[in-house]
Amino acid sequence: MKTIKKLILCQVLSCFCWMANAQDRVVPILEQFNKTPDAATANRFFDELQKAEFTDEKITFANNTPIDSLRQQVWYWAAEWLYDQQQYEQAEQYALKALPKYHPANPEKADCLNTLGCIYIRLSDFKQAANYAKQSVEIEMKGGDHDRIASSMNTLAGIYMAGYQAKEAEQIILQAIDHINQVDNPGRKAIILGMASEIYHTLGNDSKALPYAEQAIDIEQQLGRKPKLAIRLSQKGSALLGLHRYKEAEDIYRLILPEFKEMGDYHSYAIALNHLGMSLLCQKRQQEAIPYYRQAAELFSKMGDLYNEIHAHRGLYESYWDINPDSAKIELDYFDLLKDSLYTNATAEALSRYNAEFGNDQLQQENEEVRSAYQRTIIIAIVVLLTVIALAWLIVYNTRLREKRRIEALMQEISLLRTKMVQTTPQTTSEEKGTEVPAISESNEGRLFLMRVIDVVNDGFADRQWSVEVIASKLNMSVQTFRRRLMATAGESPKAFISAIQMEKAGKLLTEHPDMPIVDVAFKCGFDEASSFTHTFKRIYGLTPSQYREKALK
Secondary structure (H helix, E strand, C coil): CHHHHHHHHHHHHHHHHHHHHHHHHHHHHHHHHHHCCCHHHHHHHHHHHHHCCCCCCCCCCCCCCCHHHHHHHHHHHHHHHHHHCCCHHHHHHHHHHHHHHCCCCCCCHHHHHHHHHHHHHHCCCHHHHHHHHHHHHHHHHHHCCHHHHHHHHHHHHHHHHHCCCHHHHHHHHHHHHHHHCCCCCHHHHHHHHHHHHHHHHHCCCHHHHHHHHHHHHHHHHHHCCHHHHHHHHHHHHHHHHHCCCHHHHHHHHHHHHHHHHHHCCHHHHHHHHHHHHHHHHHCCCHHHHHHHHHHHHHHHHHHCCHHHHHHHHHHHHHHHCCCCHHHHHHHHHHHHHHHHHHHHHCCHHHHHHHHHHHHHHHHHHCCHHHHHHHHHHHHHHHHHHHHHHHHHHHHHHHHHHHHHHHHHHHHHHHHHHHHHHHHHCCCCCHHHHCCCCCCCCHHHHHHHHHHHHHHHHHHHHHHCCCCHHHHHHHCCCCHHHHHHHHHHHHCCCHHHHHHHHHHHHHHHHHHHCCCCCHHHHHHHCCCCCHHHHHHHHHHHHCCCHHHHHHHHCC
């Protein structure tokens, strides 16, 4: 066992020695550029990239090139290079530094956004990845270049797939295929077809995944792109695993593992190790699968790839189950530890789905006695969970119902308040009304205060300054004094009162101005996004703004 561990450690260390060599050449130049940015240092940096055949052509800057232009290009290409070296956290830092240097109208900004999307996929931050990738797609769509649109959509599809939203990824990748079919770029088409294969594999539709992978393989063979061909073969291997053609998958992974190692693509190498372990495990060759899973786990740990590291430890757990229960327990404990880390980086939906999948696989490995006990535990847990969910839903429903009724009551009071204040406003004299105006009583002082709050809030909607602090300041009160006064007068918190003002105003605008666009109504009521406005409005009125307007105008 010690000999095997030493062998694995040596393999892992050899996998990363190429990264250190690359860093020795490039990192010092980057550090010097960060301290004293000039054209000479930038040119040295790009000379190194060209020597490594990382850039297609030599990039050179004149001595009078503006500093910001130098920073933009050096930092962007540093991010690309570090991403290629699988140094994802450093790549993130440089891409974020480069992004603000792009002019908003510069179409090259989409490249930087796209790179950030790819980086955050590797860092398992799918929310950030989607955010940047969507911005890239929006810029490319405005440009109208089908090739670039297809590329950005391919990245976005990959993000949705990694975030366990494969149905959404399917729609995006099919659009990407439509765009790439309108241009002559077989290299890009192969990449997109490969992504389509991965997405359909994730969806469990490997009968579709396999033809896409095979189309991509044919293109790569015609282009003679050996590194890309290995990736396409890996995608074919995944589809074969899904179709239970385990021996064919094993043969493919044994073929491409040396290719990935020779190319220095150790992320793909580690994924292939995982898949080879799975093909062996599915053939009941657990002992053979263990070293491949172990090496993959070590590599993913080095890279900080939690998502794939969990898959490796899952494979180790399943491989050890019949061979060494103690080792299986260790891997299960480690899985739980990584699971908590993944929860902070990925979506809860992804984790829930993975937990369910892991639980099902665990059940299949246990003997009948353990299986029965586990099933009873699961049933009890499900009953308890459903009960908790039902109670939680009931609590939330009742809370929201009470909130809705409070807001509705406040809206009625605000509407009545407007009418009463017109009749008792200090600017209206007894001569003008023909009757005597009563002295302002304590209740009238309360009405005046609430009317003043309403005016300040409405004024704040226009200049987007209507926080509790701003309102209190405009009323010459401290925040605490304002809260106490409003609670004493209206019986509600500032947040509830402001929400009532927004919704009361929204209802009036929708009915009194039938041609006003919903987005304009939202803006006049203090909302920056129509979606947020619609969500709040429906929670209070039970209808969307459009439905409310249509019903009111019938």
